[in-house]
Amino acid sequence: MAPGDSEVDVLIVGAGPAGLMAATWMARCGIKTRIIDKRGTKIFSGQADGLQCRTLEIFDSFGFADRVWKESNHMLEICLWNPDSEGRIRRSDRIPDTIPFISRFQQVVLHQGRIERFFLDSMKKHSDIRVERGVMPQSMTFDENKAEDPAAYPIEVTLQHLTEAEMNPDQSTSTNGAAKSDGLFRSNMAADDTEELLQRAANHGLVGSRETVKAKYLIGCDGAHSWVRRQLGQGFELEGEQTDYIWGVLDIIPITDFPDIRMRCAIHSASSGSVMVIPRENKLVRLYIQMTTTEKGGDKLDRSNITPKLILESAQRTMKPYKLDYEYCDWWTAYQIGQRVGKSFSKSTRIFLAGDAVHTHSPKAGQGMNVSMQDTYNLGWKIAGVINGTLDRKVLGTYESERKMIAEQLIEFDHKFSRLFSGRPAKDVADEAGISMSEFKEAFVKGNLFASGVAVDYDASLIVAKDGGPKEQSDGTGVLNGDKRGRGAGNKELATNIKIGQRFPSYQVLNQADARPWPFQQFLKSDGRFRIIVFAGNIVSPSQKSLVHQLAKSLEPLTKRYTPSSKPIDSRIEILTLHSSKRHDVEIFDFPELLRPWTEGEGWDYWKIFVDDESYHEGDGRAYEGYGVDKEKGCLVAARPDGYVGWVGGLEDVGDLERWFGGFMKVQE
Amino acid sequence: MAPGDSEVDVLIVGAGPAGLMAATWMARCGIKTRIIDKRGTKIFSGQADGLQCRTLEIFDSFGFADRVWKESNHMLEICLWNPDSEGRIRRSDRIPDTIPFISRFQQVVLHQGRIERFFLDSMKKHSDIRVERGVMPQSMTFDENKAEDPAAYPIEVTLQHLTEAEMNPDQSTSTNGAAKSDGLFRSNMAADDTEELLQRAANHGLVGSRETVKAKYLIGCDGAHSWVRRQLGQGFELEGEQTDYIWGVLDIIPITDFPDIRMRCAIHSASSGSVMVIPRENKLVRLYIQMTTTEKGGDKLDRSNITPKLILESAQRTMKPYKLDYEYCDWWTAYQIGQRVGKSFSKSTRIFLAGDAVHTHSPKAGQGMNVSMQDTYNLGWKIAGVINGTLDRKVLGTYESERKMIAEQLIEFDHKFSRLFSGRPAKDVADEAGISMSEFKEAFVKGNLFASGVAVDYDASLIVAKDGGPKEQSDGTGVLNGDKRGRGAGNKELATNIKIGQRFPSYQVLNQADARPWPFQQFLKSDGRFRIIVFAGNIVSPSQKSLVHQLAKSLEPLTKRYTPSSKPIDSRIEILTLHSSKRHDVEIFDFPELLRPWTEGEGWDYWKIFVDDESYHEGDGRAYEGYGVDKEKGCLVAARPDGYVGWVGGLEDVGDLERWFGGFMKVQE
Incomplete structure (x- = not known):
């Protein structure tokens, strides 16, 4: 210089x-x-x-x-x-x-x-x-x-x-x-x-x-x-x-x-x-x-x-x-x-x-x-x-x-x-x-x-896993990489009101650990992180619980792949969970560790697991209904750092989700 | 010195x-x-x-x-x-x-x-x-x-x-x-x-x-x-x-x-x-x-x-x-x-x-x-x-x-x-x-x-016009002045959920002029002013409307008496109005001037008249019900500068209200 x-x-x-x-x-x-x-x-x-x-x-x-x-x-x-x-x-x-x-x-x-x-x-x-x-x-x-x-x-x-x-x-x-x-x-x-x-x-x-x-x-x-x-x-x-x-x-x-x-x-x-x-x-x-x-x-x-x-x-x-x-x-x-x-x-x-x-x-x-x-x-x-x-x-x-x-x-x-x-x-x-x-x-x-401003609906691209190729994009810059399957298209039918390409909408949920009501969107902070939202469904059902534990096993390598080993596990991709059982029937310890990660010196994270249930003072308990997600089976959603939905699939579609992330994220050491 | x-x-x-x-x-x-x-x-x-x-x-x-x-x-x-x-x-x-x-x-x-x-x-x-x-x-x-x-x-x-x-x-x-x-x-x-x-x-x-x-x-x-x-x-x-x-x-x-x-x-x-x-x-x-x-x-x-x-x-x-x-x-x-x-x-x-x-x-x-x-x-x-x-x-x-x-x-x-x-x-x-x-x-x-803290209920006194004499007060200091009628007792039955001696409770109301929903309590600011709350009732009814116009005529000398002539009319006692007609059936110009005072250089005041009606985004329209006030006839409430209710009466009880204010307020020049 x-x-x-x-x-x-x-x-x-x-x-x-x-x-x-x-x-x-x-x-x-x-x-x-x-x-x-x-x-x-x-x-x-x-x-x-x-x-x-x-x-x-x-x-x-x-x-x-x-x-x-x-x-x-x-x-x-x-x-x-x-x-x-x-x-x-x-x-x-x-x-x-x-x-x-x-x-x-x-x-x-x-x-x-x-x-x-x-x-x-x-x-x-x-x-x-x-x-x-x-x-x-x-x-x-x-x-x-x-x-x-x-x-x-x-x-x-x-x-x-x-x-x-x-x-x-x-x-x-x-x-x-x-x-x-x-x-x-x-x-x-x-x-x-x-x-x-x-x-x-x-x-x-x-x-x-x-x-x-x-x-x-x-x-x-x-x-x-x-x-x-x-x-x-x-x-x-x-x-x-x-x-x-x-x-x-x-x-x-x-x-x-x-x-x-x-x-x-x-x-x-x-x-x-x-x-x-x-x-x-x-x-x-x-x-x-x-x-x-x-x-x-x-x-x-x-x-x-x-x-x-x-x-x-x-x-x-x-x-x-x-x-x-x-x-x-x-x-x-x-x-x-x-x-x-x-x-x-x-x-x-x-x-x-x-x-x-x-x-x-x-x-x-x-x-x-x-x-x-x-x-x-x-x-x-x-x-x-x-x-x-x-x-x-x-x-x-x-x-x-x-x-x-x-x-x-x-x-x-x-x-x-x-x-x-x-x-x-x-x-x-x-x-x-x-x-x-x-x-x-x-x-x-x-x-x-x-x-x-909420009607903004981004077209298909390597970061928006929905139908449509480069030609359907407004300017044909062709940022789409490969065929639909290849980019991890998931299954948009599982969340009928979470539109891929649109911003993740908001419904009231409760924090499982302290019963406080929040608009769920509030947790999609603009801090540069991608987010995986686990709609865990009815976690009280033994088969669903086992599915969620299985999900965590496959999500762990995915999040690790894109996170520098020196950083906390949630520093590049944060996982938020919303379940549909009654709050009183569940504790955060019913969920796999990945969904409530442990930090040396601070213990468990109490701000990652939420429940779709009624609050004492502000009503509601209709988030699953609002999001159009099945209360038993749930689904999986990935949101970009700007809160726009990039991918929707089932709890068993982690392979698909990995392909989606693989299309644009860099593997970390 | x-x-x-x-x-x-x-x-x-x-x-x-x-x-x-x-x-x-x-x-x-x-x-x-x-x-x-x-x-x-x-x-x-x-x-x-x-x-x-x-x-x-x-x-x-x-x-x-x-x-x-x-x-x-x-x-x-x-x-x-x-x-x-x-x-x-x-x-x-x-x-x-x-x-x-x-x-x-x-x-x-x-x-x-x-x-x-x-x-x-x-x-x-x-x-x-x-x-x-x-x-x-x-x-x-x-x-x-x-x-x-x-x-x-x-x-x-x-x-x-x-x-x-x-x-x-x-x-x-x-x-x-x-x-x-x-x-x-x-x-x-x-x-x-x-x-x-x-x-x-x-x-x-x-x-x-x-x-x-x-x-x-x-x-x-x-x-x-x-x-x-x-x-x-x-x-x-x-x-x-x-x-x-x-x-x-x-x-x-x-x-x-x-x-x-x-x-x-x-x-x-x-x-x-x-x-x-x-x-x-x-x-x-x-x-x-x-x-x-x-x-x-x-x-x-x-x-x-x-x-x-x-x-x-x-x-x-x-x-x-x-x-x-x-x-x-x-x-x-x-x-x-x-x-x-x-x-x-x-x-x-x-x-x-x-x-x-x-x-x-x-x-x-x-x-x-x-x-x-x-x-x-x-x-x-x-x-x-x-x-x-x-x-x-x-x-x-x-x-x-x-x-x-x-x-x-x-x-x-x-x-x-x-x-x-x-x-x-x-x-x-x-x-x-x-x-x-x-x-x-x-x-x-x-x-x-x-x-x-909301259960605080102050006893009868010269600033709390309710039943009870000095003996019912906790320490018997006897600040009560005179008999019940003499201190302007009003009629507490007209607002069954606005308790004299307790804080003025809050229900959602809309601003008549701009349709915005607010908790009504929000307008009882701690700025040293007393407040008269006019529950105007169904202002669309001609007889009620004429009663409200009559009320304004008798309230005007009252507020003037306690307000220095050099100050705005609402600087010592502010009047807030809540009516129960449909918002769309009414304009602020239906109300007497005193309830929406004119200021040189700024025109009419658009922040004093409210309506108990449903909002577009936050429901409600149940304030009268919540306050326990008759939707046709309304009532009159006086709140102290700390938001505690001092007096409740009917729209025709201004004489009584004057006696209440007269018990502790100083007449101004």
Whole structure:
């Protein structure tokens, strides 16, 4: 290494939600990582805010969903407001905002700055990784020949450290006294300032303000104007179209007589545009307000034309005869609707793009931050597993095959949703230029499942043992290895509600050792470990008990094969057991040792065996029913470190399970 | 004032849980307060750990129950182990640890150091009150003639600032390598070190290390050896008896094959003493271990005789044939059982004693920390209300009348419980010296209600409008003012499950404005405000609606009378409304303005009107049923700032309610 150079396993560019999620994985898995951001501070208000229930499940797997749950505003009901026959808006429908019982969480709203805070606190607790602010990449080289060499650092990036003034760009004063800052400065209608920042830094660069970093992996989470994406050049462009629908956004404490201001509302006026109401924390309400209904083909609105006053007046027109005003505005912006997806998500599975760098769309559906974080939630454990020698590099190919499909689904959803939302309501069935309100409602209801995030269903691959070959995958990258039998397909019929490719769902179970009720999903922590879930069935039956003891004998060599001999037996693959007998009829000592491992100095492990039985205070005892598993015979499930189900089979299918693990895991010494 | 003197509204001596609870009230109510402790640090392990569900409700009213709930170990089941006919211990019974449905929380275990941390964080968030460590009182004077002068500072205390060495006393090394510190140093068998500390401080007192503080009120939360109590002298002695039962305590990570080690267990061996098992956080288990069965009258055991090894061996004898050992011991101690209560709890309602300073007992029942905190939870808002001019000084008399009764109940409970627990099990019905195991179980079940803390039932007084005169009060202090009618007795029949004198119970309700489900108790925050809860009944009925509008007209002058005109209308008395119509049939604008007050700049208040209806995701709609209130007619309830019910009446009984408030509240300008 030249003087001033340094090496790092993973370099993350951009410390928004996608970058922080990636860094959080690295923090949990002990990977040497740097994360840089050109801005001087994290954001404090505005920006993205909607959180899917799946995102909350993910936060919970890192241990901080409770902070979000406590601080956020919970959205329970969507009210649809449409013009009546006289053209006056009235509430035409109510639907639950989160489909009941698809998750143990419901969709909530909390501004991005708090989410970033929780990530930062979590990283600090588990690692010495810190966001380096005011640092931006200046040039990059990549030696493709070294891509498959595990010891190599094929990526070299020159970093520029910015001065205080450079990292905190001026925000022009708004023309309306109420807004504290120019909301447009991070809008998609604002010009990219990267080149300008670099130029300024070059002009007054201080001594020692540049350094060179060699990295094994690079993750570009640097937004819609992604610098990393531009370095990759051809083959990495965003594809899609920009529309001419302009929307304004106001975060205000509303002063109004509109009765549903604390509900999520979709308001279509007869001919004065649409408004979406998103009630938020701290008495705030976010209003998405349609600014123009001009059809395709017009020029971009001049940004100097848009002011909070103009946006408010649009909202007032839509919501009349109800009154709407404010004294306090927390944030505002405006954006132009468009949907675009990146052509490729990775270069030689060494350089990855995630979040807004590979998909942009309109914010109203509350999906952006969620899908972005879930990109790196999908990617992080894979990179960490390859670096720490657990996983084969082939696994990295599944990032693009899994996430590009989701990005495309998102774009399609948003395209449809935006069109319905930005259109004028149909006057009657003959009014073909107008939007049918029943179609709108249907789209809303259907969109709600997508928008929950729990419907994500990854295609067949070497880590998803389900039917289908490379062609059924969204991009045909062909990460599937061999035939169905060869990759250990198991038997999905044994757990009818545990879908291979989807996240492991949650039902309440009790800890056998202390009778405490827990959502079972709570134990699928994001710590880099795979998990085998033994649905042990009715362990009181002698034949079933003997089957479970037999199972442990065959699972032991499997777990040992992939676990370094110096480490505890559950450090790479953790086994969790859920049985269906009555809790009072069973003790943990009825189970084989492997399912409640012994540790020198601490004795038996009391946190691995659970029972599907009723609790004293919180009911239930219907987990087997919920999971769709036979209460007598049980089954075997394998979950990936991100909680997605990779394999389902019977208690006697360990051979099959071994083949599945063998397809992507590295044998340890 | 002399130079070096200072004035403070409240001086709290002792920063254990009772002192911190008092300081937390002062922090919330904006009272000028100092809190001192002779120790150099808060404690980090051991000590009290059991938390009643009522204590969690109280923590929740201050906003930090969630932190306890997350970190603590939850105890769900009690297992009773007794000798069988061969003398071998076996599990004879299981009972739920917290009686189902008496609270939205269950009893949990978390060590005192964490609880203190949560108090400290909460105080920091809401005030500039900080614990001053290494500071102890040295002398005190009290001018009784000024007791009734609201402007006076009748208490003067000289404070001694200790040096580092003085505030962190040596802990002798234990004879067993595993224990990190001498667990006895805070045992009730350790000698009091107050005099010694003072002597040492006097010997090398630095210049400026002493100061004089004048205080309006003084709260002594300084433990069983209370310095404050000793200054008060005659009439303040602890009364009761010390027994000869010696118990050892070990906090260990147990290595054992005992199957119920993660349950709360009461183990009676045939002739080798008893053990109580309390599973804790971080894999720890606390064992209470009987060291001797000597009957009354012996001398105190020499403390040098007690070692962790000796305690462990006792446990091993009781629990055989099961194995028990440990490598890690977090803390240990030993104590002698005794039950004592202070004669008086206050001097001229200016100087108060709380916690261990007025009641000591054995720790096994997990009550000590709870009752101590609840002492100052009862006292804090009363002192704060008198200081800020809201309450008449008479209210302060209810501290002793309310809490001495509880202390006596605690002592009685502990006396009975300890005797049953320390005795040898009866061999058969003819064995009269032995303890009947069925009697033990019965006491356990019965004790569980007491131990939950929710059964606390304060007697009639000027702030508790129920039947009964001074004679029915535990100490006959006679704080009751006048006859039943005169103090506004209302009509308790209108809410059969809201008991006057008990805490306002919790059922799930929905916010009318946003449909979010909440436990209703959650809105009874500990912020110093009284609350009127309007059970508005079926607001869709025109006659009921008109009754509610009529009610608001008569409530408005009442709330204004006790609220300074410069303050928001809800700053002294907050009105919360719960109606029983269908949520979809009602809007907040159906209710009078007083129930959803308008604020300049923020519009209407959306967090005051609730509905008893089913939620989308969490069921229910049975709050009226739970509270025992008529769904058509509703009723009116007044809750004290500590969440205890003071008055119940009908919607037309505002005159009665006014008389009740008039008995203790001060009219404002």
